[in-house]
Amino acid sequence: MKSIIRAAVIASALVIPAASFAQSTGHTTRAQVRAELAQLESVGYHVGDGDPTHYPDAIQTAEAKVGALDASASNYGGASSGTSQSGSRVSAADWNAMYSR
Template sequence: MNSLIKAVVLAVVIAAPVASFAQSNQPLTRAEVRNQLIQLEKAGYNPGANDDATYPVDIQAAEARVAAQNAATSGVGGAVSGSSDSGARVPAISVSSGSRSIYSGH
């Protein structure tokens, strides 16, 4: 009985990552592909251009512009301009004033 429980637990542990990974590999819908193509065209990519010599560079540049635009409007992450202060400055205590360091007894 004990080995049966171990076998079931082991099977669940092995199958759990496979099930979660399978859910993330959904194919794109036709509408999603169309929206991506529209975004690329707005970023400057022309799928009708017959210049095969610059094809990979053109689409990669358009994809980079779309990715930058999506990152700028996502509202997640990124650097925030400005500054912040935490706490207040504490003046140092001089040793000559008779105060001992907090580490002096150690």
Template sequence: MKALISAVVVAAALAAPVASFAQSNQPVTRAQVRAELVQLEKAGYNPVGDQINYPANIQAAQARVDAQNGTAQAVNSGYGAPIAGSSQAGRPVSSNDRNSVYFGN
């Protein structure tokens, strides 16, 4: 009986951290979306304005909103950190027309 109780206690102790990090699966409400849009508009974003620079405009406004809220992230993209330098390797591109499958036909 003591083994069963200790097993339950260990299982509960292991399951507690998992439950504390669970995220809400509730959908975003219309009011929340409108509030976020109002914040972006106050930060200088115009949703019906300049569509040529669309990603840059909304990203800049989002960065300003994040800075105001204190929730700025180091890197907002999924592509990793910015590149500090550059490098090249390999040889020049050569023309393979002479060795083509259709050469001579």
């Protein structure tokens, strides 16, 4: 009898950690997979292009590009031109135009 209880305790000790790592987010649908493939193809990655030597690098580069596109699309605010006039010098004519009356 003690051996059955001991076996049950050991079995439960082994099963509980395995169950805690199970994914609970659900399954990926075919539509989601097709959408992800379409995103990867839009940034230049082609599935089954016949070059398995560069597979990890190619897919990681494509995923990084998709991530950058998603991040730029979800940023708050509008697009910026990337230039700034902050700290520029003011000419004497501009100074006089602003502060003389």
